Amino acid sequence: MTVPSLSHPVERFTLDNGLRVVLVPDRSAPVVGVAVVYDVGIRSEPEGRTGFAHLFEHLMFQGSENLEKLAHFRHVQASGGIFNGSTHLDYTDYYELLPSNALERGLFLEADRMRAPRITEENLANQIAVVKEEIRVNVMNRPYGGFPWLRLPPVVFDTFPNAHDGYGSFVDLESATVEDASAFFDTFYAPSNAVLCLAGDLDPEQVAGLVERHFASVPERGTPKRPDFSEPDLDAERRESYEDALAPLPAVAMAWRVPDPIGDFEAYLPYVVLAEVLTDGDASRLVERLLLKDRTATSVSGYCGFMGDAFDVRDPTVLILSMHSPPGVEPDRVLRAVEQELDRLATDGLAAAELHRVQARLATHLLGQVDPVMSRTLSMAVLEQQRGRAELAGELPRLLAEVTTEQIRAAAAMLRPDRRAVLEVRAGGAR
Amino acid sequence: MTTLTAYPRELPGLTPPRKGRRPAVAERVLANGLRVLVVRRPSVPLVELRLRIPFQPAPGRRGAAHLTRASVLSQTMLSGTAEMSTVDIAASLQEVGGGLSVGVDADRLLVSGNALSTGLPRLLELLGDVLTGATYPSGEVAAERDRLADRIEMAESQPAHAARKALLGRLYGTHPYAVQTPEPEEVRGVRAPALRTLHASRVLPAGALLVLVGDVSPARALDAVEAALDGWAGSADVPDLRPAPEPEPGPLWLVDRPGSVQSSLRLALGGVDRAHADYQALQLANLVFGGYFSSRLVENIREDKGYTYSPHSSISHLAAGSVTVVDADVATEVTAPALLEIGYELGRIASLPVTQEELDQARQYATGTLQLSVASQGGLAATLLTLTAAGLGLDWLYDQPARLAAVTVEDVHAAATRYLAPARAVTVVLGDASVVRESVSALGPVEEA
Numbered sequence: 001m002t003v004p005s006l007s008h009p010v011e012r013f014t015l016d017n018g019l020r021v022v023l024v025p026d027r028s029a030p031v032v033g034v035a036v037v038y039d040v041g042i043r044s045e046p047e048g049r050t051g052f053a054h055l056f057e058h059l060m061f062q063g064s065e066n067l068e069k070l071a072h073f074r075h076v077q078a079s080g081g082i083f084n085g086s087t088h089l090d091y092t093d094y095y096e097l098l099p100s101n102a103l104e105r106g107l108f109l110e111a112d113r114m115r116a117p118r119i120t121e122e123n124l125a126n127q128i129a130v131v132k133e134e135i136r137v138n139v140m141n142r143p144y145g146g147f148p149w150l151r152l153p154p155v156v157f158d159t160f161p162n163a164h165d166g167y168g169s170f171v172d173l174e175s176a177t178v179e180d181a182s183a184f185f186d187t188f189y190a191p192s193n194a195v196l197c198l199a200g201d202l203d204p205e206q207v208a209g210l211v212e213r214h215f216a217s218v219p220e221r222g223t224p225k226r227p228d229f230s231e232p233d234l235d236a237e238r239r240e241s242y243e244d245a246l247a248p249l250p251a252v253a254m255a256w257r258v259p260d261p262i263g264d265f266e267a268y269l270p271y272v273v274l275a276e277v278l279t280d281g282d283a284s285r286l287v288e289r290l291l292l293k294d295r296t297a298t299s300v301s302g303y304c305g306f307m308g309d310a311f312d313v314r315d316p317t318v319l320i321l322s323m324h325s326p327p328g329v330e331p332d333r334v335l336r337a338v339e340q341e342l343d344r345l346a347t348d349g350l351a352a353a354e355l356h357r358v359q360a361r362l363a364t365h366l367l368g369q370v371d372p373v374m375s376r377t378l379s380m381a382v383l384e385q386q387r388g389r390a391e392l393a394g395e396l397p398r399l400l401a402e403v404t405t406e407q408i409r410a411a412a413a414m415l416r417p418d419r420r421a422v423l424e425v426r427a428g429g430a431r
Numbered sequence: 432m433t434t435l436t437a438y439p440r441e442l443p444g445l446t447p448p449r450k451g452r453r454p455a456v457a458e459r460v461l462a463n464g465l466r467v468l469v470v471r472r473p474s475v476p477l478v479e480l481r482l483r484i485p486f487q488p489a490p491g492r493r494g495a496a497h498l499t500r501a502s503v504l505s506q507t508m509l510s511g512t513a514e515m516s517t518v519d520i521a522a523s524l525q526e527v528g529g530g531l532s533v534g535v536d537a538d539r540l541l542v543s544g545n546a547l548s549t550g551l552p553r554l555l556e557l558l559g560d561v562l563t564g565a566t567y568p569s570g571e572v573a574a575e576r577d578r579l580a581d582r583i584e585m586a587e588s589q590p591a592h593a594a595r596k597a598l599l600g601r602l603y604g605t606h607p608y609a610v611q612t613p614e615p616e617e618v619r620g621v622r623a624p625a626l627r628t629l630h631a632s633r634v635l636p637a638g639a640l641l642v643l644v645g646d647v648s649p650a651r652a653l654d655a656v657e658a659a660l661d662g663w664a665g666s667a668d669v670p671d672l673r674p675a676p677e678p679e680p681g682p683l684w685l686v687d688r689p690g691s692v693q694s695s696l697r698l699a700l701g702g703v704d705r706a707h708a709d710y711q712a713l714q715l716a717n718l719v720f721g722g723y724f725s726s727r728l729v730e731n732i733r734e735d736k737g738y739t740y741s742p743h744s745s746i747s748h749l750a751a752g753s754v755t756v757v758d759a760d761v762a763t764e765v766t767a768p769a770l771l772e773i774g775y776e777l778g779r780i781a782s783l784p785v786t787q788e789e790l791d792q793a794r795q796y797a798t799g800t801l802q803l804s805v806a807s808q809g810g811l812a813a814t815l816l817t818l819t820a821a822g823l824g825l826d827w828l829y830d831q832p833a834r835l836a837a838v839t840v841e842d843v844h845a846a847a848t849r850y851l852a853p854a855r856a857v858t859v860v861l862g863d864a865s866v867v868r869e870s871v872s873a874l875g876p877v878e879e880a
Contacts, residue, residue: 002549006475026474028472029802029806030449030451078791079795080799081796081800082800082803099448111438130740133761134741136762137693141693143585143588247588249581249585281530282517282521283519291574292574295577299582326578356526361529367477368545371809373807429588
């Protein structure tokens with residue numbers, strides 16, 4: 001089966017204030033995606049302010065120079081659109097999916113908050129309360145909350161930017177001030193630190209004029225230099241465990257450092273495919289071994305990047321394997337089986353047919369992600385910001401299909417026990 | 432400092448809307464009774480597949496026993512045929528970039544999948560192999576049912592699941608909808624022969640619906656379906672479920688979850704299906720109340736009071752009845768105040784008219800988002816399947832703007848009074864009873880699990 005690729009018609013330009021703009025027309029439906037991605041995320045938040053990047057994302061919805069609190073939501077939804085924002089390790093995105101006749105509104109709303117969000121004591125206190133409820137519902141009040149994405153980084157990494165809890169501690173959140181927010185905005189939310197991506201039902205020539213009209217006047221504020229977040233690889237296995245009082249079943253996750261996803265892109269790609277060889281579907285190595293044969297796991301997942309997207313993360317990052325087990329299964333049994341399967345792959349390699357079917361399925365996953373306008377807009381914005389290559393969104397299936405069996409074998413050989421970080425969850429809520 | 436450069440300070444108007452093209456739906460009813468719908472949408476070189484088979488329990492049978500078997504069946508339908516093992520099936524699907532999964536609820540069995548569009552014939556062939564030849568091997572059934580039981584236990588430890596379970600029990604009483612997840616112990620007792628019997632009697636084409644959306648030629652896709660699913664035959668002839676009961680108000684039902692740092696609040700209210708004359712008015716009343724972010728509920732208990740992260744109200748449709756469900760997970764210490772505000776907002780919308788501005792905003796949202804829901808292969812496949820199964824078809828979606836445009840403030844008021852009045856609510860609170868019991872009891876009668 002030949003793996004297809006897509007070539008999106010991408011137009012790009014940069015405004016005088018440094019804002020990078022990407023336009024991707026697609027007239028097939030009267031819908032347009034608007035995304036602004038700022039090059040700041042969890043890794044950039046200051047010590048003593050864990051969770052601040054995410055809290056700040058909430059504050060960006062609380063009104064801006066020409067918009068009262070609640071106006072943003074109402075204007076988007078009264079245009080027939082939807083909106084959201086999300087905070088990641090290396091970026092923060094803000095977006096709207098709109099009927100195309102509301103495109104200019106989206107530009108106005110994004111420009112207004114890029115120019116001057118309205119950050120007040122009252123809004124800050126309100127959103128600290130909302131974020132605390134978000135953390136309670138997503139982490140504290142549920143079993144496996146934050147597993148593994150918040151729990152594994154401190155096992156793998158040593159430095160604050162890479163290791164800390166990105167949702168934040170309540171103490172740090174409650175310590176946040178309006179001055180902190182203003183300083184964060186001034187440092188990181190400059191137009192030259194952002195990418196604006198518009199995809200869908202648009203005429204590039206006309207829209208370029210609209211972008212100029214709304215964004216050209218946003219003052220240039222200087223571009224922050226991104227710190228070097230690199231850390232050395234592990235030189236010995238690290239292992240930690242914790243008890244989750246709500247969890248009915250034990251779980252275990254393991255992580256290995258992988259090559260720089262951007263600086264060493266070619267070397268990184270095999271790991272993305274390897275995660276699928278190991279965990280995608282009933283014919284994958286670890287599902288067959290752990291679920292079907294040994295019956296030591298009830299679910300298995302594997303991916304590159306802590307938040308599950310292999311292509312929206314910078315160095316340093318990891319390949320993660322995680323599994324939940326039936327009651328009473330010792331994590332060591334699972335770890336040993338994973339070691340054996342990795343060893344088998346590293347020693348015997350895999351048949352070309354096995355690799356090809358995994359690559360075909362991976363192509364389906366990736367093409368499926370660029371079909372909906374909103375997810376296409378977002379991933380192209382991030383690819384443009386981190387790599388200057390929005391087009392990669394359509395090219396990834398083919399690039400991943402070029403990974404060879406020898407590269408998979410070599411990548412598997414790197415996932416040795418002495419390079420791994422392991423986190424066990426003890427089932428405190430077992431019946 | 433701001434610069435002196437002029438820039439727009441006021442919200443730009445909307446430009447004239449560009450109408451979405453109504454997709455052409457190719458249809459064929461096969462000799463075996465399977466209804467097939469195909470839409471060409473070549474946005475990416477993939478094809479999405481959905482197969483819906485009616486799976487409601489037969490009358491007189493215990494709904495929970497049927498659901499238990501159906502759940503294990505859905506987990507093991509892809510576990511083997513005479514020629515292929517689980518791994519063979521999965522690997523064969525992967526060869527064409529494909530995947531299939533099977534899910535079940537109180538109304539239907541749903542097979543969902545996709546593949547590279549060039550792989551459609553092979554995807555259909557494998558689907559046909561499974562539909563006509565799934566063998567439910569005993570070893571695989573034993574493993575999968577245990578795994579399913581473990582996964583249900585995991586789900587039950589989630590507050591959202593436990594709260595929903597309590598609400599369904601309270602809401603539906605003896606109707607089969609009262610239990611929508613089987614008990615782990617019962618799952619562990621299911622045996623392969625029962626699955627083979629259930630498959631033979633219910634996994635049948637008459638009354639089933641197959642939807643394909645993607646980069647395919649409709650004529651060729653219909654022929655490929657006919658070729659692949661020709662050998663699948665049979666009819667179950669199970670009557671529709673009796674109508675689900677209306678919410679029967681009673682004391683607040685408090686379910687203890689010791690140590691919980693939040694309370695999960697769930698309220699069930701009246702609802703009507705999409706074909707009902709009141710539907711659009713209720714839909715808009717629900718939006719104004721709590722159905723989208725710019726609603727009274729979100730603006731009150733999130734953006735003003737900070738009690739919760741994502742309060743929400745939605746109308747959910749099952750074949751035998753529709754219901755409006757309000758949910759909010761709030762900090763334990765504000766459980767009673769949050770309930771008070773929810774009751775206040777329900778009382779307000781039921782007893783006072785909404786403003787014209789609120790109505791227009793909700794209407795614009797409901798109209799605009801219709802286009803968004805069908806702007807991808809997956810979205811279009813899901814929408815087409817849902818609307819067709821509800822007896823409406825895709826035309827319903829494209830005619831919906833005109834129906835929404837006709838709704839008046841008075842219509843919304845009448846619908847809110849009829850369906851959203853707090854006096855009609857079935858209320859469940861899952862939380863730490865020792866902490867919230869007293870304050871919640873101050874608002875009205877409470878019963879505990």
